[in-house]
Amino acid sequence: MGKKVKDSITIALAGQPNVGKSTVFNMLTGLRQHVGNWPGKTVERAIGKFTHNGKTIELVDLPGTYSLTSNSEEERIARDFIIREKPDVIIAILNATALERNLYLVTELLNFPTPIVLGINMVDVSEHSGIHIEAHVLEAALGMPVIPLVATKNQGLHELMDAALLLAQNPTTFKPNRPTMQSEHQTVLTKMMSILAGNIPHLYPKEWVAIKLLEGDAEITAMIQNKSPKIWKRIEPLLMQHEDAYLDIAGGRYKWIGRMMRASVTQPKAGVITLTDRIDRVATHPTWGVILLFGALGLVFWLTYSLANPFMNWLDTLLIGPLSEFMRSILSATRAWFSGLIVDGILGGAGTVITFLPILVIFFAIIAILEDVGYMARAAYVMDRFMHRMGLHGKSFLPLFLGFGCSVPAIMGSRIIEERRARILTILLAPLVPCTARMAVITFLTPAFFDRGAILITWGLVVVNLVILVLAGVAINKFAFKGAHMAFIMELPLYHLPNLKTIGLFVWRNILSFLRKAGSIILIMSAIVWLFSYLPNQNMEKSLLASLGRWLEPAGKLMGLNDWRYIVALLNSFIAKENTIATLGILFSTNHEGLTLAARLAGTLTPASAMAFLVIQMTFIPCMATLAVIKQEMGEWKWVALSVGLYLLISFIAGISTYWIMNLVTV
Amino acid sequence: MFHRKPFGHHRGIVSHQDTSPGSLLNFPIGAHCVISHIRGGRTFISRMATLGFTIGTEVTILQNYGHGAIIVSVRNTRIALGHGEARKIQVKEQTT
Numbered sequence: 119m120g121k122k123v124k125d126s127i128t129i130a131l132a133g134q135p136n137v138g139k140s141t142v143f144n145m146l147t148g149l150r151q152h153v154g155n156w157p158g159k160t161v162e163r164a165i166g167k168f169t170h171n172g173k174t175i176e177l178v179d180l181p182g183t184y185s186l187t188s189n190s191e192e193e194r195i196a197r198d199f200i201i202r203e204k205p206d207v208i209i210a211i212l213n214a215t216a217l218e219r220n221l222y223l224v225t226e227l228l229n230f231p232t233p234i235v236l237g238i239n240m241v242d243v244s245e246h247s248g249i250h251i252e253a254h255v256l257e258a259a260l261g262m263p264v265i266p267l268v269a270t271k272n273q274g275l276h277e278l279m280d281a282a283l284l285l286a287q288n289p290t291t292f293k294p295n296r297p298t299m300q301s302e303h304q305t306v307l308t309k310m311m312s313i314l315a316g317n318i319p320h321l322y323p324k325e326w327v328a329i330k331l332l333e334g335d336a337e338i339t340a341m342i343q344n345k346s347p348k349i350w351k352r353i354e355p356l357l358m359q360h361e362d363a364y365l366d367i368a369g370g371r372y373k374w375i376g377r378m379m380r381a382s383v384t385q386p387k388a389g390v391i392t393l394t395d396r397i398d399r400v401a402t403h404p405t406w407g408v409i410l411l412f413g414a415l416g417l418v419f420w421l422t423y424s425l426a427n428p429f430m431n432w433l434d435t436l437l438i439g440p441l442s443e444f445m446r447s448i449l450s451a452t453r454a455w456f457s458g459l460i461v462d463g464i465l466g467g468a469g470t471v472i473t474f475l476p477i478l479v480i481f482f483a484i485i486a487i488l489e490d491v492g493y494m495a496r497a498a499y500v501m502d503r504f505m506h507r508m509g510l511h512g513k514s515f516l517p518l519f520l521g522f523g524c525s526v527p528a529i530m531g532s533r534i535i536e537e538r539r540a541r542i543l544t545i546l547l548a549p550l551v552p553c554t555a556r557m558a559v560i561t562f563l564t565p566a567f568f569d570r571g572a573i574l575i576t577w578g579l580v581v582v583n584l585v586i587l588v589l590a591g592v593a594i595n596k597f598a599f600k601g602a603h604m605a606f607i608m609e610l611p612l613y614h615l616p617n618l619k620t621i622g623l624f625v626w627r628n629i630l631s632f633l634r635k636a637g638s639i640i641l642i643m644s645a646i647v648w649l650f651s652y653l654p655n656q657n658m659e660k661s662l663l664a665s666l667g668r669w670l671e672p673a674g675k676l677m678g679l680n681d682w683r684y685i686v687a688l689l690n691s692f693i694a695k696e697n698t699i700a701t702l703g704i705l706f707s708t709n710h711e712g713l714t715l716a717a718r719l720a721g722t723l724t725p726a727s728a729m730a731f732l733v734i735q736m737t738f739i740p741c742m743a744t745l746a747v748i749k750q751e752m753g754e755w756k757w758v759a760l761s762v763g764l765y766l767l768i769s770f771i772a773g774i775s776t777y778w779i780m781n782l783v784t785v
Numbered sequence: 786m787f788h789r790k791p792f793g794h795h796r797g798i799v800s801h802q803d804t805s806p807g808s809l810l811n812f813p814i815g816a817h818c819v820i821s822h823i824r825g826g827r828t829f830i831s832r833m834a835t836l837g838f839t840i841g842t843e844v845t846i847l848q849n850y851g852h853g854a855i856i857v858s859v860r861n862t863r864i865a866l867g868h869g870e871a872r873k874i875q876v877k878e879q880t881t
Binding site for chain 2: 184185187189215216217218219222249333334335336362364365366368369372385394395398402404495499502503506512603605606607608609610611
């Protein structure tokens with residue numbers, strides 16, 4: 119962005135989570151929004167451009183944050199934007215039902231010179247629960263514009279923009295009432311500020327830096343330690359003496375908030391049992407809550423796949439199929455490798471991308487509804503005690519569960535997890551949940567290899583995967599994350615009706631980013647793998663892929679896979695898991711006319727080798743679409759490499775152990 | 786209960802305090818308490834203070850089944866806290 123000539127007004131939209139900030143943003147910008155990531159971050163950034171009263175406005179949606187301390191990436195992004203990009207105005211959205219807590223962020227924003235307009239959202243809900251807010255009285259107390267809003271009904275948003283615009287054009291009229299410090303801390307603060315004076319980048323307000331140091335803010339502390347070690351030497355003893363100052367400072371801020379609110383807000387008498395309380399008696403109950411969750415997720419699962427499957431088939435038969443035929447006929451005059459590359463490689467990849475769309479649309483719509491009504495937080499609460507043991511967050515449960523359908527939405531769904539470590543772990547473990555494609559392969563192959571007990575073996579394979587998931591989670595948590603305790607602190611918002619526009623735009627944004635980022639990676643990978651299976655002489659049996667399979671045979675022997683064709687089938691499952699069967703179909707086609715594939719495969723492997731192959735199939739490297747979304751979500755290839763490495767290791771160990779155990783058991 | 790002792794991430798926590806009678810965990814559903822002390826590192830205290838958990842603040846227990854996370858109401862918001870987090874918040878029961 120950088121500093122520009124003043125032809126547009128930059129407004130930052132700030133607010134704590136659960137205040138309806140995204141509804142405000144969506145109502146104001148609609149489809150006139152550009153969505154990407156914050157530079158170098160995995161946090162989504164949305165910017166909307168529109169005109170209001172003839173002025174061009176650039177509205178930047180800051181991540182929802184409780185404060186501006188560097189406890190999370192979101193908080194660092196929000197404060198860096200305010201400090202470095204210097205928006206003309208900050209619009210802070212507050213939730214009328216939790217005004218006191220929401221004003222805490224405002225006390226932090228007031229450390230910066232940027233003018234602030236307050237939008238108090240959901241005043242209809244607060245009125246309903248007996249909280250009455252006199253906006254004018256609050257405005258007079260705080261010394262800044264206060265606009266009541268019902269964003270879902272588009273009420274007050276015009277007035278909000280009027281106020282923001284007015285303040286942007288007359289910034290000197292902004293004379294807010296700023297929070298004051300208790301005297302005992304004022305002395306330390308003054309001391310620290312005089313030490314800091316002239317020694318910190320001019321962008322940072324002295325008082326704010328001093329408060330953040332008292333608060334133990336890691337980023338600001340590191341900044342002072344590294345940039346001015348001499349200053350740090352003088353500050354450190356002060357901090358040691360006032361170890362617990364922060365709790366008092368925060369208490370002081372809340373007292374100030376209380377004074378500001380005293381005349382303007384009337385609270386209801388305590389003891390009112392709300393709808394939220396009533397729903398939560400079931401939704402957050404240790405037993406009923408889990409039953410409700412499984413019921414809800416079962417429904418989600420059933421809906422997603424029963425609605426999406428007809429669409430996927432429809433897209434496949436009516437769009438991809440005819441298009442492939444058409445392209446093949448056009449390209450028939452060209453060389454075979456070229457038409458093959460276009461039709462099987464690139465169009466095949468595009469087909470993969472497109473067939474994911476129906477699942478993703480339905481899945482994201484359901485996620486958005488669950489999140490918007492406020493249920494997601496409850497689901498996370500109920501599941502946390504199970505997820506915790508693996509170093510995961512309660513919120514990890516939903517994406518992992520959806521992994522039974524497909525790993526792609528599971529990994530994209532991990533966005534709901536704010537805690538970075540839990541999110542990474544969820545993304546790494548999600549492919550261990552057997553997806554429908556993997557299930558299709560084993561339900562086909564197990565009866566081919568084993569005459570008896572095929573169903574039992576199939577279920578056993580699923581259990582093995584889940585056991586590996588738990589073991590891998592516990593192990594990664596213990597060794598990579600040193601078992602460090604992950605805090606579980608989460609707000610449970612009030613339940614409310616979902617907003618269609620918010621849900622629609624959520625789906626739109628996610629689909630767009632899937633198509634743009636993952637889509638292109640899938641196309642390229644698909645073309646490359648196709649070339650490998652085709653070159654040098656148009657025959658998969660003599661292709662580079664086959665050579666690779668033969669070269670890997672010694673490794674395969676450790677797991678009882680003496681036949682390179684099975685290795686090639688595994689390698690080809692990288693395109694899509696169901697490709698295992700298609701590849702085996704091609705490689706086992708010769709000299710066995712009249713027999714079904716299952717019959718041809720029967721007896722080609724010993725029971726021990728067959729079992730090892732099935733286990734490896736279930737734990738092998740995730741498919742390219744999964745890896746593409748890992749890249750999309752994490753931003754860096756190193757996470758893709760880590761995932762590939764992890765699954766090579768897991769499938770290798772699982773394969774070898776299965777083979778040897780089977781050999782011991784079945785003599 | 787599943788919380789493994791972290792290595793070096795804690796300050797000022799002594800294990801014999803773990804079942805201290807005054808933590809949020811020791812109060813049943815419906816109890817009204819007042820925060821008297823918050824133990825833990827700066828980051829934890831800062832997060833809690835931001836969410837409205839400051840000394841003298843009233844907290845109502847909404848859910849506590851003796852295991853796993855609990856839910857409390859503070860400053861008119863509902864907050865779920867893990868077992869380990871709730872244990873660090875020292876309270877006194879308010880007698881009305």
